[in-house]
Amino acid sequence: IEEFIVKLEIEMSKHLDNLQKEMETEKEIVFISSHDNIKDLSIKTSNAKTEFLRLLECSTKAKRQEILDKISNISMDKKRQPLSYEQLRKVNLENYSTVGIKQDGQGCDNILDRNKYIKDIDNTKSRQSIKRTIYIGSNLH
Incomplete structure (x- = not known):
């Protein structure tokens, strides 16, 4: 019986060692996977930011051109006087x-x-x- 207990303890310790190695391997896989996910997420975030800034620049450029066209149309319209003035005439x-x-x-x-x-x-x-x-x-x- 003592011999059986010793063998059982040896087998249990081998099994625990294997479990610890598997846990270390799983832990390493989880860290690598997390690192890859974070890296992918950072790249996607950077791409989304770049796309957002590009869209913002395009919409700003379009709105600026729209305002400039409106100002140009108003200033070219001879029926409108966007600027006023005063005169003093002496006789x-x-x-x-x-x-x-x-x-x-x-x-x-x-x-x-x-x-x-x-x-x-x-x-x-x-x-x-x-x-x-x-x-x-x-x-x-």
């Missing part, structure tokens, strides 16, 4: 008027053609009594 206006009669020498010295204006007014007067006559000349620059 130089000469106005000579007289009420009543002033004797020569009593008028303003700064009116250069005073006598010409008075003569033009007298020539255009009707025979009716006019209270006021205005001579208007304009000089646009």
Whole structure:
């Protein structure tokens, strides 16, 4: 019986050694398989990222071109004015008027053609009594 127990212990230890070797082999296979799966997943992720960036660039380029075309169409349309502006115009206006009669020498010295204006007014007067006559000349620059 003792001999049988010794043989059984030897067989059990051999069997345990074989089981440990198989476990080590399985463990190695699992690590290699996991490493390969992680490597494949990394490659797929990198490819997906590259494809996503390519699609993003293409869609961005297409949208940018669409916006540029829209801006170009708006700016070429002669009926639309996308830009506004303001103007200031100054008009130089000469106005000579007289009420009543002033004797020569009593008028303003700064009116250069005073006598010409008075003569033009007298020539255009009707025979009716006019209270006021205005001579208007304009000089646009």
